[in-house]
Amino acid sequence: xxxxxxxxxxxxxxxxxxxxxxxxxxxxxxxxxxxxxxxxxxxxxxxxxxxxxxxxxxxxxxxxxxxxxxxxxxxxxxxxxxxxxxxxxxxxxxxxxxxxxxxxxxxxxxxxxxxxxxxxxxxxxxxxxxxxxxxxxxxxxxxxxxxxxxxxxxxxxxxxxxxxxxxxxxxxxxxxxxxxxxxxxxxxxxxxxxxxxxxxxxxxxxxxxxxxxxxxxxxxxxxxxxxxxxxxxxxxxxxxxxxxxxxxxxxxxxx
Amino acid sequence: xxxxxxxxxxxxxxxxxxxxxxxxxxxxxxxxxxxxxxxxxxxxxxxxxxxxxxxxxxxxxxxxxxxxxxxxxxxxxxxxxxxxxxxxxxxxxxxxxxxxxxxxxxxxxxxxxxxxxxxxxxxxxxxxxxxxxxxxxxxxxxxxxxxxxxxxxxxxxxxxxxxxxxxxxxxxxxxxxxxxxxxxxxxxxxxxxxxxxxxxxxxxxxxxxxxxxxxxxxxxxxxxxxxxxxxxxxxxxxxxxxxxxxxxxxxxxxxxxxxxxxxxxxxxxxxxxxxxxxx
Numbered sequence: 001x002x003x004x005x006x007x008x009x010x011x012x013x014x015x016x017x018x019x020x021x022x023x024x025x026x027x028x029x030x031x032x033x034x035x036x037x038x039x040x041x042x043x044x045x046x047x048x049x050x051x052x053x054x055x056x057x058x059x060x061x062x063x064x065x066x067x068x069x070x071x072x073x074x075x076x077x078x079x080x081x082x083x084x085x086x087x088x089x090x091x092x093x094x095x096x097x098x099x100x101x102x103x104x105x106x107x108x109x110x111x112x113x114x115x116x117x118x119x120x121x122x123x124x125x126x127x128x129x130x131x132x133x134x135x136x137x138x139x140x141x142x143x144x145x146x147x148x149x150x151x152x153x154x155x156x157x158x159x160x161x162x163x164x165x166x167x168x169x170x171x172x173x174x175x176x177x178x179x180x181x182x183x184x185x186x187x188x189x190x191x192x193x194x195x196x197x198x199x200x201x202x203x204x205x206x207x208x209x210x211x212x213x214x215x216x217x218x219x220x221x222x223x224x225x226x227x228x229x230x231x232x233x234x235x236x237x238x239x240x241x242x243x244x245x246x247x248x249x250x251x252x253x254x255x
Numbered sequence: 256x257x258x259x260x261x262x263x264x265x266x267x268x269x270x271x272x273x274x275x276x277x278x279x280x281x282x283x284x285x286x287x288x289x290x291x292x293x294x295x296x297x298x299x300x301x302x303x304x305x306x307x308x309x310x311x312x313x314x315x316x317x318x319x320x321x322x323x324x325x326x327x328x329x330x331x332x333x334x335x336x337x338x339x340x341x342x343x344x345x346x347x348x349x350x351x352x353x354x355x356x357x358x359x360x361x362x363x364x365x366x367x368x369x370x371x372x373x374x375x376x377x378x379x380x381x382x383x384x385x386x387x388x389x390x391x392x393x394x395x396x397x398x399x400x401x402x403x404x405x406x407x408x409x410x411x412x413x414x415x416x417x418x419x420x421x422x423x424x425x426x427x428x429x430x431x432x433x434x435x436x437x438x439x440x441x442x443x444x445x446x447x448x449x450x451x452x453x454x455x456x457x458x459x460x461x462x463x464x465x466x467x468x469x470x471x472x473x474x475x476x477x478x479x480x481x482x483x484x485x486x487x488x489x490x491x492x493x494x495x496x497x498x499x500x501x502x503x504x505x506x507x508x509x510x511x512x513x514x515x516x517x518x519x520x521x522x523x524x525x526x527x528x529x530x531x532x533x534x
Contacts, residue, residue, distance in 0.1 A: 125359035132319060132353040133373045133421075134345040140376070 024216050027138050028146050035143035045148025049110040049211075050155055056109055057102060061160040064101055065167020068092060072168070073176050082178050086187035089168040094195050098161035099202035100247050103210055105160075106153055107239030111214035114145050115235040118218025119228035127219075142215045149214065153207025154200055161199060198254050205246055210239040272297040272429060272461045273318060278327035280310075280317060287313050289485040291327070295429075300455050300462040302476035304469070306507060306516045309482045311465040312356075315433055318463075319351060320344045332428075349377065352422030356434040358414035360406040360421070366393070367402040370421045377425060392420040396450060412443030419450060429461040430454065436468045444468075448475050469508060481507055483516070 035042065068089045076082050118141060121127050127137040165187075172178040214235050221231035273295035280288045287310040295301045305311055316322045317329055320336045329336040331347060339347060360369050370389045374380060380388070393399040396416040406414060415435060422430055432451065436444050448471055455462045466472055472479060473493040481489045481496065481504050489496055489504040497508055506514030522528070 121362075124362070125355050125357060126361055128321065129353070129355055129359035129361075129418075131321065132348055132351065133376065133425075134348040135373070135376045136341075136345070 020220070021212070021216050024219070025212060028143055028212075028215070031136065031139040031143040032147065034139050035147060038144070041140075041144035042147050042151070045145045046152050047148075048113070049106070049145075049149045050152030053106060053109045053152070053156060054159065056105055057156050057160050058163045060101065060105055061098075061163035062167040064097060064160075065089070065093065065164035065169075066171050068097070068164070069168040069171025069175075073172055073178070077176075082172075082176070083182035083186060085168065085172045085178050086165075086183035087190040089172070090165055090187045090191050091195060093161045093164040093168075094191060094199040095202075096247070096251075098164060098199050099157050099206055100243060102157045102160045102203065103153065103206035103243040104240055106149075106156060106207070107210045107214070107236050107243070110149060110152070111210050111235045111239050112232045114149065114211070114214035115218035115221070116228055116232045118142065118145070118215060119221030119223075119231045122219065122221055123223035123225070123228055137219075142219055146211050146215050149211025150204070150207045153210065154203035157199065157203030157206075194254075198250075201254070202247065202250050205250060206243050209242050209246060213239045213242065270297050271295060272332055273463075274328075274330040275314075275318070276328040276330070278317065278324045278329060280313065280322070280324045286485055288317075288324070291482070291486055293480050293487050293490065295461060295463055296478065297461050298455075298459055299477040300451065300464060300475055302472040302479040303463060303465045303482060304467055304472060304479060304507065305482035305488075307467065310485070311467075311482060312433055314482070315353075315431055315463070315465055319348065319353065319431065349425065350428045351431060352425070352427035352429070353431045354415065354418050354422050354433060354435055356437055358406070358411075358418040360409075360414055360417055362406050364405075365402070366398065366404050366406070366409070366417050369406065369417055370424050372421065373425050388424065389420075392424055393417075395423075395454070396420045397446070410443075412439050412446070415439070415443075415447065416450070419447070423454060423458075426458070427460065429463065432462065432464045432466070434466050435464060436466055436471050444471060451475055467507075469510070483507070 069085065072085050072089050072092075073082060076085055076088065118127075121137075121141065127141065130137045130140060169183065173180045173183050217231040217235045217238070221227045271294040275291055275293050278288050278291040279286070280291075291314070293303075303311055303314060313322070317324055318331070318336065320329075320339060323337045332350075334343075334347060336344070336347070360366075361372060364372070367389055370392055371385050374385050374388060378385075390399055390402070393402055396419055398413060398416055398420065401409065401413060401417070406417070409417065430451075435447050435451070439447065451462060451464065452475060454460065464472060464475060476493065478492060479490070479496055480487050483503045489499050489501055491499075496504060499505060499508070503515045505511070506516055512518055
């Protein structure tokens with residue numbers, strides 16, 4: 001009986017959170033035109049969410065690509081198809097690994113930074129002070145950060161994919177001696193515009209979802225140290241789960 | 256007997272900038288206000304005092320439209336704050352300045368930009384004019400030399416002075432101070448008291464000071480309210496409040512440990528609890 005009550009309570013909370021997030025999204029989208037009039041604020045946030053994530057994105061991209069090269073070569077050489085390494089790795093990176101891993105890294109680096117920054121602004125009355133100065137924090141703080149994340153994510157995805165392919169090439173061509181011409185030509189022949197579009201669409205959708213989760217969790221954080229900590233943790237967990245669910249839905253949709 | 260509206264020399268009885276009429280407000284099942292009525296006269300310094308937890312800060316949040324009362328009216332210059340839309344509320348807040356207990360400075364910008372913030376947000380003034388206004392406000396609080404410091408480099412007193420400069424940047428009609436003296440050393444406290452008085456009379460604005468620092472408020476306030484039990488327990492000048500016959504007012508004004516406001520939070524018997532083994 002208790003278990004059932006707990007389940008129902010959790011369900012009620014889940015539905016309430018979905019509703020609150022939707023209303024919050026409506027408020028944020030309503031302020032986007034105003035925020036666009038101050039491009040300087042958005043560029044600052046693209047720098048914070050994007051440029052400051054470059055090192056981690058490029059490092060991880062390189063090693064994900066390198067591992068893909070190792071595993072791909074090991075698998076393909078069993079069938080004598082090493083030349084297909086470029087195609088296999090590029091498709092995996094462009095369609096799946098690039099957007100998904102970038103989104104997970106984005107949630108861990110930029111998402112947590114966004115949530116904790118906004119949460120701390122709430123805890124130290126900075127958002128209330130803005131409201132008292134007749135400045136809407138959604139317009140001044142939330143919308144530019146949301147837009148910054150939405151714009152930065154697809155760019156980071158493209159960079160992750162490019163560096164990842166470089167990692168595959170280093171392992172496949174430089175280390176194992178796969179023919180360079182075959183590697184690149186097969187890749188160019190097999191990876192179409194649809195595949196690249198799929199990767200970029202996923203990057204945009206994940207960027208939208210992860211940025212929304214981060215600003216929502218920060219804005220609604222309980223204004224205490226523990227509250228901000230919990231909001232930050234929830235940002236990572238929710239973003240990761242949401243990314244994987246959305247990935248499945250988008251893949252099914254674009255197959 | 257309900258306290259009456261204090262008479263202030265030179266102020267017509269009806270010239271109130273803020274009027275709070277029979278306000279009821281609860282948090283969950285806990286009533287904070289149950290029929291609170293008070294007025295803030297225009298151009299004067301009004302103190303709102305009361306023991307901790309009586310809802311002083313809640314009163315400020317109600318006055319500024321951050322929260323809405325369950326019942327009753329809060330009139331700001333005739334406008335019912337609780338019925339205003341977000342846009343109307345923001346327009347109203349342009350006429351207010353608020354000093355937060357912790358300063359609430361924006362931590363990612365320096366002192367200059369903090370004071371310039373409301374000007375940049377609400378005006379199209381050229382940079383050189385904004386610079387002059389900001390420097391004038393910082394000069395008034397004695398921190399022109401600290402314009403390039405970050406909030407993390409300021410002491411508590413300095414942060415509150417910067418917040419004061421920011422609150423008056425747009426020349427509001429009313430300045431609201433939430434616990435402006437908490438945690439300040441005597442020098443900073445004296446400075447804040449002088450600043451509040453000077454600004455009030457030099458600029459002709461209305462001030463509301465919420466605090467429980469009886470000594471400082473006795474120097475500062477033209478009129479005072481003591482809130483207790485969700486209502487105004489007493490109102491008047493400091494001399495009147497010092498001699499008030501209400502037990503709770505007497506306890507508060509003279510800082511007595513025994514009285515209607517219990518020092519101890521309700522708890523089981525002390526010795527019994529100590530001697531009982533905790534299972």
